[in-house]
Amino acid sequence: MACGEIIDLAAAVSHFEPVRLYTRPEDIPLAKSMLSNTTRGSYEVDIIPFATNHLWVRDTGPVYVQGTTASSEKQRVAIHFGFNEWGRKEPAEGWPQMTADQIEENHTFGKRVTDSDNDSSSLISITSKLCLEGGALVSDGDGTLIVSESSIIGDERNPGLSKExxxxxxxxLLGVEKIIWFPGFRDLDVTDVHADAEVQFVRPGVIVISRPYASAQKEWHEVYQQVMDVLRGELDAKGRPFEVHTIDEPDAKLILNSASGHEEDPATNYVNFYYVNGGVILPKFGDQEMDRRAMETMQQLHPDRVVKQVYVNALPLTGGVIHCATQPVIEVE
Structure with a gap:
């Protein structure tokens, strides 16, 4: 079921921009068959045979930014942050144990992606001393970065490194001028509370925050309050106060009821959306009222973009949503 949702996501993105779909070689025939049965856009979906064991390319893949050469020319830069299974987490109960080779494949995934890039001549690849995941980073592209302490600071990822x-x-590496931290919670989920599940920039100065459903675990309500408290009265890197909007999460029971025997909290964050060229790909969870409200809010916040919803039910049960499963490859302007 998750495979079908990934194919649907790739097809949705292809209405706005080209897609690279990294797929294990043995799964290529299935991916091609499933893709042929979807309604694709005018852009190509390139299925690339690649050794990978996680679909969360936001975390395992390179983080792309725009840099400047010594001669002031703009250049695409790929940053590798040393993925280590979210702080060396063990697979959840019921999930298969990975071999040492598979863990190494995950660790080297981002570097192998850039090494195989057909346009690598215009790419600078940098390996950071930091260990973190792309989902931990929420930036406005204008100097401001929002992150959680629990997903970056500590011996599980960055032993011996201070906050400073x-x-x-x-x-x-990111060219940011101001970093805003919220505490988060260690071990609340596999990511230790990635920022991209809690907050996203609509544009510089404008933020949308995920508000948990009433029956959600109390710690998630505390995370929501942490983010609200930190941003209240705060200014961004350019001195702008934040205009804050909230999007209520759906009733997770609607997803759990469709997954027999599954008891863990699914990821049901509408703010885990993905910006495409000229559009937004927004999760749709099956809670009709909340799905409708999220769609209306996003349309109001993005009058100049097409907002397209993609239904996800299996992905949330594996720990992430749309932003987690995508990684933009920026075009140098």
Whole structure:
């Protein structure tokens, strides 16, 4: 079922921009067959045979930014943050144990992606001393970065590095001027509370925050309050106060009821959407009222973009949604 949702996501994105779909070689025939039965856009979906064991390319893949050469020419830069299974997490109960070779494949995935890039001549590849995942980083592209302490600071990912040292490296690599931290919770989920599940920038100065459903675990309500408290009265890198909007999460029981025997909390964050060229790909979870409200809010916030919803039911049960499963490859302007 998750495979079908990934195919649907790839097809939806292809209405706006080209797609690279990294697929294990043995799964290529299935991927091609499933893709042939979907309604694709005018852009190509390139199915690439690749050794991979996670669909969360936001975390395992390179983080692309725009850099400047010594001669002031703009250049695409791929940053590798040393993925280590979200702080060396063990697979959840009921999930298969990975071999040492599979773990190494995950660790090297981002580097192998850039090494195989057909346009690698215009790419600079940088390996950071930091260990973190792309989902931990929420940036406005204008100097402001939002992150959680629980998903970056600590011996599980960055032993011996202080908060100040981590900030210095993030500033160096991402070109950010202001870093806003919220506490988060260690071990609340596999990511230790990635920022991209809680908050996203609509544009510089405008933010949308995920508000948990009433019956959600109390710690998620505390995370929501952490983010609200941190941003209240805060200014961004350019001195702008934040305009804050909220999107209510759906009733997770609607997803759990369709997954017999599954008891863990699914990821049901509408803010885990993906920006495409000229559009937004927004999750649709099956809670008709909440899906409708999320769609209306996003349309109001993005009058100049097409908002397209993609139904997801299996992906949330594996720990992520649309933003987690995508990674943009920026075009140098």
């Amino acid at each position: 040292e981590i900030e210095a490296e993030l500033r160096r």
